[in-house]
Amino acid sequence: NAGVTQTPKFQVLKTGQSMTLQCAQDMNHNSMYWYRQDPGMGLRLIYYSASEGTTDKGEVPNGYNVSRLNKREFSLRLESAAPSQTSVYFCASTIFGAEKLFFGSGTQLSVL
Amino acid sequence: ILNVEQSPQSLHVQEGDSTNFTCSFPSSNFYALHWYRWETAKSPEALFVMTLNGDEKKKGRISATLNTKEGYSYLYIKGSQPEDSATYLCAFMESGGSNYKLTFGKGTLLTVNP
Numbered sequence: 001n002a003g004v005t006q007t008p009k010f011q012v013l014k015t016g017q018s019m020t021l022q023c024a025q026d027m028n029h030n031s032m033y034w035y036r037q038d039p040g041m042g043l044r045l046i047y048y049s050a051s052e053g054t055t056d057k058g059e060v061p062n063g064y065n066v067s068r069l070n071k072r073e074f075s076l077r078l079e080s081a082a083p084s085q086t087s088v089y090f091c092a093s094t095i096f097g098a099e100k101l102f103f104g105s106g107t108q109l110s111v112l
Numbered sequence: 113i114l115n116v117e118q119s120p121q122s123l124h125v126q127e128g129d130s131t132n133f134t135c136s137f138p139s140s141n142f143y144a145l146h147w148y149r150w151e152t153a154k155s156p157e158a159l160f161v162m163t164l165n166g167d168e169k170k171k172g173r174i175s176a177t178l179n180t181k182e183g184y185s186y187l188y189i190k191g192s193q194p195e196d197s198a199t200y201l202c203a204f205m206e207s208g209g210s211n212y213k214l215t216f217g218k219g220t221l222l223t224v225n226p
Contacts, residue, residue, distance in 0.1 A: 019214055031212060033214070035216075040218070041218065042216050042218035042219055043156075043201065043216040044216075045213065045214070045216075048213060052213060056213070058213065059215070094212075096212075097143075097212050098143055098144035099163060100158035100161050101146070101148075101156075101158065101203075101214065102158075103155035104155065104158050105154075106155060
């Protein structure tokens with residue numbers, strides 16, 4: 001069972017470079033989320049997609065864009081990476097509403 | 113920005129001790145409260161999803177209670193074991209519309225010494 005798959009696992013960027021973090025789930029979940037984890041800050045919501053065709057900003061959306069490509073895939077794009085975006089990024093999904101989240105294994109991103 | 117507070121930030125206990133931590137959240141517009149267990153170098157895994165005031169959930173030695181009127185939830189671990197060492201996260205889901213947004217607290221880091 002693959003669950004939630006994130007790629008890449010590690011990435012180093014230079015300031016100003018762009019990249020896309022990929023996330024796919026095979027559980028037929030409706031809602032998908034992108035979080036970032038920073039020391040002392042817990043998990044902060046960047047963007048989420050309550051259902052296919054919708055996306056909404058979370059707590060820290062600046063500097064990011066998202067695409068809900070289809071029901072399975074939800075990508076996060078950094079158009080011009082900044083050192084402040086150095087973080088561990090987690091994708092998560094849930095069937096709907098209040099149900100529990102399933103997390104991917106995370107992407108460790110460093111922006112130099 | 114919703115305020116979800118967890119206390120204590122960290123906790124060291126001896127093997128066999130029982131322990132508990134607190135999650136505080138807004139007492140209005142409640143929809144659900146989640147608890148997750150997050151081991152180092154792994155991803156968070158769900159422990160409980162609680163939706164009703166007075167809910168009590170149990171999974172082995174771990175249990176949780178919920179008070180939505182006063183905005184708090186307790187997580188209890190009975191007879192802590194070294195493998196219980198992890199960060200325990202709570203997350204609050206606010207009602208309203210069809211967009212379900214989950215806001216996490218910063219977690220309680222539990223270390224169980226053998």
